[in-house]
Amino acid sequence: MEDLTARFEELSRLVPIPHPWDTTEYVARVAEYRGRPITLCPIDVGALSGNGCGTGSGLWIAREADDVIMYGADTEWHADHIIAHEIGHMLLGHGETASGPGDTGVDLLLSELMPSLSLESIRSVLGRRDYGSERERAAETFADLLLVEAMLPKRSPSRFRSTFFRNRHR
């Protein structure tokens, strides 16, 4: 768990967390960092019927040219948490070993939810089959760390102060 905290610190330097928190802005920064657009796709609560990952309400679909995050949430906080969880998978590099299209029962569901989504263009779907695995726990911890950090007052001023005083002693 300590490793994950260190990894999170590193990632929050690479992809700065907006203060005040702004989900759209953060997602845009992640997209820029990864060099791939991210499309947020709100769906009905429960539309994934528990086939999503994490709390069962979100799904990351990697396509050839972009990434889609589907989320079914009844509150803004819940939406943020689902999105943060899926972004955790992205930033922690969980996409590479995800199941490919055609071997999950999610395919049929996807074509119902998003008819415009060409299944051929999907590189991988990270769904519930990963639930309970180490990657699920890691993504969940990432989401928790991110949202806690997002709600904290900006810490840079104190970092600036300590640097300032350290330098003065030289």
Ligand SMILES: [Zn+2]
């Ligand atoms: Zn997950």
